[in-house]
Amino acid sequence: MNEISQKPMDREALLTIRDVERIFGGGRKLFGGHLPAVHAVQGLSLDVKKGETLGVVGESGCGKSTLARLVVGLDLPTSGSITFNGEDLAALAKKDRNALSRKVQYVFQDPVASLNPRKTIRTILEAPLKHLTDLNADRREARLAELLQAVNLAPEFLERYPHEFSGGQAQRIGIARALAAGPELIVLDEPVSALDVSVQAQVLNLLDKLKDDFGLTYIFISHDLSVVESVSDRVAVMYFGRMAELGPAREIFRHPLHPYTDLLMRSAPAPGRHDLMSEDASAELPDPYNPPKGCAFAARCAHRTDICVAGKPAPDEATGGNDHIAACYHPLGKA
């Protein structure tokens, strides 16, 4: 695991995100004036290297799902650029949606909701084969069998409807659909958070195996730190639409630089851990319609000084070596 987690550092970037911003709202009203705008994602820059798993962690409202939709082209950035293998993703999405879908695929959070209740599994899995590949009917049939084999589902399942499946099985179907057209990058948006813990482990192990078998690259989005830690090579921590910390998974979890990462880790309940955090009920996210001028985390931060309130730290304000960066003026020391 150690060697694996170091290797992708040197590899070339498969996906490059530069200064991406996505603003919702903000249009003009009928009679002048601006509608309120929300920055879902702001000033985000990161690379996803070929063959790695990039974990994205954050709490609700931090913009991680917006990021996912931007990467698969379901949504377009307001400004900034996303390039996949040197090709501009937004341009590609406008010009030829299907070309993008052949390269980047998506696995949804709610496995049952992502399957059309009135379609059989065969129709659902055949759709990407029909529209994204030029396989003929026989080859499609063979590919279907291959896909089901890959995600450990019985061939009889093809003729059934989504409601006949448990969450774990439905998620396997969702994964098979994402694999169908042979993508290079799969964005997994909370793929296991709707599943029971015993099933969660099954799906995580399956994802691990598929990555090796098909040489995939993952962006793994989750709010669960322990899950992200167990699957990721590198981790990006997001807070309030911005990157708080980015670096190799081990570095981040051993020696977090950003106080927010540290807070997340201390909050995560773990079996056998009794120490509850001291209370502070003021832990509210800032108002998205009226964002603070400085660091968004400043209000909750114990290390806050005037400089934090005055202006936003750069994403690489603090560095910890080994491409470990954090947007913090007062990074935590390495203990």
Next chain:
Amino acid sequence: MTDTTMSAPSRPASKSSRPGTLALLLNNTLATSGLVVLVLICLIALAAPILPLEDPDVTAPANRLLPVFAEGHLLGTDHLGRDILSRLIWGTRVSLAVGLSATIIAAFFGSLLGLVAGYAGGRTDTLIMRGIDMVMAFPYILLALAIVAVLGPGLLNALYAIALVNIPFFARNIRGITLGLSRREFVDAARLSGKSPVQILFLEILPNVLPVIVITMSTTVGWMILETAGLSFLGLGAQPPQADLGSMLGEGRKILFTAPHVSIIPGLMIFALVMSINLFGDGVRDILDPRLRAGSLTRPVSRTAVHRKADDIPSPSEKGGVLDVRQMRTEFEIGSSVYKAVGGVDLNLKEGECLGIVGESGSGKSVTAMSIMGLVPTPPGRIAGGAAYLDGEDLFAASDRRIRDLRGGSVAYVFQDPLSTLHPLFTVGDQLTEAITTHRPLSGSKAREKAIELLSLVRIPNAKERLSAYPHELSGGMRQRVCIAMALANDAKVLIADEPTTALDVTVQSQILTLMNGLRRERNAAILFITHDFGVVSALCDRVAVMYAGRIVETGTTEEVLANPRHPYTAKLIECVPVLGEPERRLDAIEGRPPVVNNLPEGCAFAARCPHAQAACRAGEIELEMSSDTRGVRCLFPLNSGAAV
């Protein structure tokens, strides 16, 4: 990886146990009688050409206005001497045909507009819907009159007018549904599968909208027939000599007092036709509408039904405690099968103690919690046995009035999603004072003071100002704090918390856990904490009970169970959760799925997934073996037997 999922599990038995669509319809007496009348009328109307009827249009002035039961004219004759029976049957034929075709035309164009508007959104939506609004702004009969006036009178023109007038009805209905559906994940998934917008609209969304179209059609056909009759009555529909129910009525109107049967007979026919269609249509709607099908049509009962034998009531255990649940069994009867959601659970809760119930979805942990205060919906739920004692009082034997007093009083609940538990239209203060005054006769200002006190108790800053806040103005964590404050409003002895932190972010979750932990010490309240997360359990609970397939499989103090699990299921459950700081640990998944509770295997329910299962595990009843006061395991071959206390 898993051979259990490779082999297809037996098809859920739901196919046979859940009543089919037709069975549901036949169950509804009114809808069935509507259907029978409708089919009868349709058959007669269809058979008109082969029935021995007189020509409906042949006049015979000599025989004019013959009364009912006249010789050769069963229903008499009209003012031109035409046979009324014959005209009635031919007229019904026309009315039915016009009503149906108008419905189909309106449904087709209306649904098409609705689908496009709902899916495209933005400008297209605005344009289409404002157009629809303009059509709706005219009184429908005026609009229909205007259309017929332009096109000229005639049955076909009346049909167009009625169809056009009804397009908005379909368009608005379908647009709403489409709007909701097109934001669903499966539509995004179809887009990523390479489907074009047109394919998504007609192959993905339309099949899901179809039931709504059918429902709308079934409820409008009757209305359309009435409208056709209305236009014909005014002389704008069917032209003489053609018979149609409306025109027959119109012709009879002039001689209403001299020969009432001429107008009463078609009037009765219209009544029978429209009534039967409406009754049948309502039945169809009830069946196709998933919300109604789920059972909300049944009258809600304020408390779960208790069906237990009088000689089969277990007495309280010697341990005492505030809450003492003994051999509680809760079942759901759906169709012909019985789901044993809770199959004999014993729980014991002392003052100030926190007991965690851990289990996966479907393990019966929530049903256990809901059963205690009779919150399981009846039907289909019922308490099939056992007892729950609150300070020695049998809750299942208490009166409804007493249970109402206890709910929110001595026993209070905190649920998973605070946004759906709090009423969105009342302020936090209103809801808190209501919780207080329901149980205690306090004056308004006193209750307000108490509410402020409660909010500060749950550490909400600026308690006074927050009283006038609405739930949507608070964050998820704050909302859950308000729910906890409401639960504590009447000094509850037992707090039942059903996954209270699952919907919250981790940082907020840890605050809520800290709060609950502090409160139970301050208030000396017992907490029954339901969760799927061992991490949460170890942060808060003194003891833990692990549930599987409706039964407790292992219980003990949190430390003992976590450090030394004895049931293989508990051990596996702890194993398969990734732990922060140990990324190298391989996750050991539990293969297979939990059994369905309407078809539990004999012996241990976990045997099929258990690596240590032996033949003995698959037979007979396995008891919860208590090795000490607190520690017990329901397993014939527990792990670490040597190390056990």
